[in-house]
Amino acid sequence: MAVAWYRARLVESRPQTPTARTLVLRAPGWPGHLPGQHVDVRLTADDGYQAVRSYSLAAPTDGDRIELGVQSVPDGEVSPYLAEDLPAGAEVEVRGPLGNWFVWRPGGTDPVLLVAGGAGIVPLTAMVRARGEAGSPAPFHLLYSVRGPDSLWYRDHLAEDTPGLDVRIVYTRTAPPGTSRPPGRVTAADIPGVPAGRVYVCGPTDFVEAVDDLLIDLGRDPATIRTERFG
Template sequence: MAGTALRRRLGHRRLTARLVETRDETATARTLRFAVPGWPGHLAGQHADVRLTAEDGYTAQRSYSLSAPADGEFVELTVQLVPDGEVSPYLVRDIEVGDEVELLGPLGGWFVWRPEQPGPVLLIGGGSGIAPLRAMLRARSAASPPFRLLYSVRTPSDVYFAGELDSPDVTLLYTREAPDGVERTPHRIDAADLTAYGLPAAEEPTCYVCGPTSFVETVTGLLIDAAHDPARVRAERFGG
C-alpha cells in the first residue's frame, strides 16, 4: 500500500537517461550521474531499474539504489562490478559520457527516509550497501534529527564516497584491514560495535540496514537482540 501511494505521488516512469559524469569509487565501483529529462523526483532510499538493449534486441535489466538525493532531472547511481553480470560490467567499464540507457523509476516506498520523519536515524551499511544510505545522509538538513552511520568494509581501499565520510556521525568498521591509527581490531560487525558506535534502543531510532543478505540478516538480528523495535528496523538486501 505504501509503495502504491508513493508511486501515485511521484509517478514512476520509463525514461531515457544520458550519462553526463562518472567518478570511480573503488577499483571495481563507479558512480554515474545521468541527466534524465522528465524525471519526477525521488526520496532518499529509492531505487531505479537500468535496462540495456543490444543491437539484436536482447535486453538486460538490473535494479540499483539511487545514491544521491533528488536534484532536479539528474540521477546518480553507484554500481559495483559483478564480473559475470550482464549490466554492471558495461556500467562500470564501458559506458561513456554521452551514452544513453533506459531508466525506470523511482521505485520503492518502504526503505526511504522522508525529511518530515521524526526521531533519530541509525544507518548501517555493508560494502556497496552504502549507496542508498549516502543519499539519506545528503538529504538531511541542519534541522533534521540526529543521524549516525556505521559502514562496514573490508579494507580502506573498499570505501565508497571516501571524501564525504570524515564526520563524527560516521564510523568505519573494517573487517580485514584497518588503516594506521584505528584502534578497533578488524572484525565483522558485532553487538559490541552497535553499543559503542550506534544509537541505543531507548532513543527509538529508525534503523536502515543495507548490504549483502548475510550482512543484513546478522545486523537486523543484533538490533532486535539489543531491544530495538522491529517495526523501526528497515532492511534492503542483495546478493547471496
C-alpha cells in the same frame, strides 16, 4: 499505475573504489524521488536483447539529474559494462523511482541509525546528503562495514565534519594503520546506542540478516527496522 521508463544520458562517471563508480545521468522528465529509493536500468543490445538490473540512487532529487552507485560484479552481465565501459554521452533507460518502504523523508526529528555493508552505503548516502540539504536537526548515526580502506565509498562525504552526523567505520579484513579496532565482522559492541528511532540496514543478504539479529538482541523494536538486501 505503471512506473514510467525514461531515457537517461551519462554526463559524468566518478570512481568510488577500484571496482565501483558513481554514474551521473540526466533523465528529462524525471519526477523526483525520495532518499532510499532505487531505479531499474535497462540496456538494449543491437540485436534487441535486453537486460534489466536495479541500482540505488545515491543523491537526493536534483531536477532531472540522478546519481547511481554501481559495483562491478565479476562475470556480471550489466554492472561491468556500466562501471567500466559506458562512455560519456551514452544513453540507457531508467524506470523509477521505485520502492517506498526503504525511504527517509526529510522533516522528521527522530534519531536515525544507518547500517551499511559494502555497496549498501549507496542509498544511505542519499539519506545523509538529503539531511544535509534540508538542514534537518535529526541526529544521524552511520555504521559502515567494509573489507578494507580500498573498499570505502564516498570518502569525501563521510570525512566531512557535519553537526549531528556520527560516522563509524568497521573494517572486516584489513584496517588502516592506527585503527584501534581489529578487523572483524560487526558485533553488538559496534552498534551505536541510539535512542528509539528508525533504523535502516542495507547490504548483502548475510550481512543484513546478521545485523538485524544483533539489533533485535539489543532490544530494538523490529517495527523500527527497515532493511534492503542484495546478492
